[in-house]
Amino acid sequence: MPAVPAPVPGFLDGAQHLLGGFGMWRRRPGLMVLGMLPALLVLLVVGALLVTLLLTLGDLVAWATPFADGWADAGRVALRVGLGLVTFVGASVLAVLTFTALTLTVGDPFYERIWRATEEILGDAPDGDGLGFWASARDAGVLLILGLATGVGLFVLGLVPFLGGVVGTVLGVLVSGWLLGSELLNRPLEARGVDRAARRELLRGHRAAVLGYGVATQVCFLVPFGGVAVMPAAVVGSTTLARDLLGDPRSRRFLAQATAAG
Secondary structure (H helix, E strand, C coil): CCCCCCCCCCHHHHHHHHHHHCCHHHHCHHHHHHHHHHHHHHHHHHHHHHHHHHHCHHHHHHHHCHHHCCCCHHHHHHHHHHHHHHHHHHHHHHHHHHHHHHHHHHCHHHHHHHHHHHHHHHCCCCCCCCCCHHHHHHHHHHHHHHHHHHHHHHHHHCCCCCHHHHHHHHHHHHHHHHHHHHHHCHHHHHHCCCCHHHHHHHHHCCHHHHHHHHHHHHHHHHCCCHHHHHHHHHHHHHHHHHHHHCCCCHHHHHHHHHHHHC
């Protein structure tokens, strides 16, 4: 009887990997607490910058749209509220990606231990260590550049009255979710010998799952101090998701056990 192929993970499956990552708190609580420390340090810096932007957002939007001073109230308010919204979304995208990039770089020794522990629990752990410090720093730089480009693009899109704010917000969530998910999957995939070109092809073939995992993680990051609590679980989730994308059924069993226990 032919073997039944494993189901292709979808959007909700990707989000479930993040949820399953919290199961590691029950197995290795001390290790997960250590994973919160670099996230807390980076959050204090990035959060302070984001709060500063929020407090000055009204003045910034008015400065950027002097041409709207003579418009009717309805048009001026619609433009500036939409631009303010998409500017904040763009800044949040950049903040989330900056937080992720810096946290993964600063906390690389901690997250390597969390990743390795997850691999050992799943079985058949790879020999490689995945990303080292300099590789993490390189990827962090690329992520920051992409985040900055996304933020600028969303700001420009926000200049379009009415639809710009809505479309920019949706695009911001999807783009940042994709970038976030892709970045977190780098270590477990590279440790299994999946090079950069093969990773791109693999992720493109599983867009829904990567988006589900990335968007779920990003939403948690937007909750005050959510990034600190979620970051260790996100590392676990990226490890199980990587195996799922490669067709390893043990990741699904790990998820089932974690969610049942939760």
